[in-house]
Amino acid sequence: MADGTSQRSVGIERLEEGVYLARNARGDELRFGSKAADGFTPVELLLAAIAGCTAVDVDVVTGRRSAPEAFEATCEATYVRDADGNRLEDIRLTLDVRFPEGADGDAAREVLPRVLRTSHDRTCTVSRTVEAGTPVQVRLAEDS
Known part of the structure; x- marks a missing residue:
């Protein structure tokens, strides 16, 4: 990669319809979605x-x-x-x-x-x- 660049990524997993779990490379997790009553x-x-x-x-x-x-x-x-x-x-x-x-x-x-x-x-x-x-x-x- 060129100078000053590095990759960033986040993966998501479907928990149920409209509810997902995002996970970063450090293992932190965040629940979210259009139907996640307790999330963003x-x-x-x-x-x-x-x-x-x-x-x-x-x-x-x-x-x-x-x-x-x-x-x-x-x-x-x-x-x-x-x-x-x-x-x-x-x-x-x-x-x-x-x-x-x-x-x-x-x-x-x-x-x-x-x-x-x-x-x-x-x-x-x-x-x-x-x-x-x-x-x-x-x-x-x-x-x-």
Whole structure:
């Protein structure tokens, strides 16, 4: 592979109609699906991945300066179903991060806007991939 590239993968297994178990290479598991009453839908997982990716970027950098007093991220989108097919539009990520008073909190607050911009413009793989419109190849295993 070219410099700066590496493979990532997640496998899923059907548990029952509309309910699946995702498993990563480290063996972690997540139950999800369109009929998983106790799990996320695939769309919710996408929104969580967008929010989570930026949250990690922001938390790592600001956390070097100060632990937050509050840290929440909300990712919302408009679900569209039309002649072009189902998709999300107007994806909005809102971070609500508060730091304690004092020099350390001030340092974290000062770097926060730059870190958020850097995450969006460069380091968050999830939102960068969505915005780039990266094609997804779909195939049957027998065709591989």
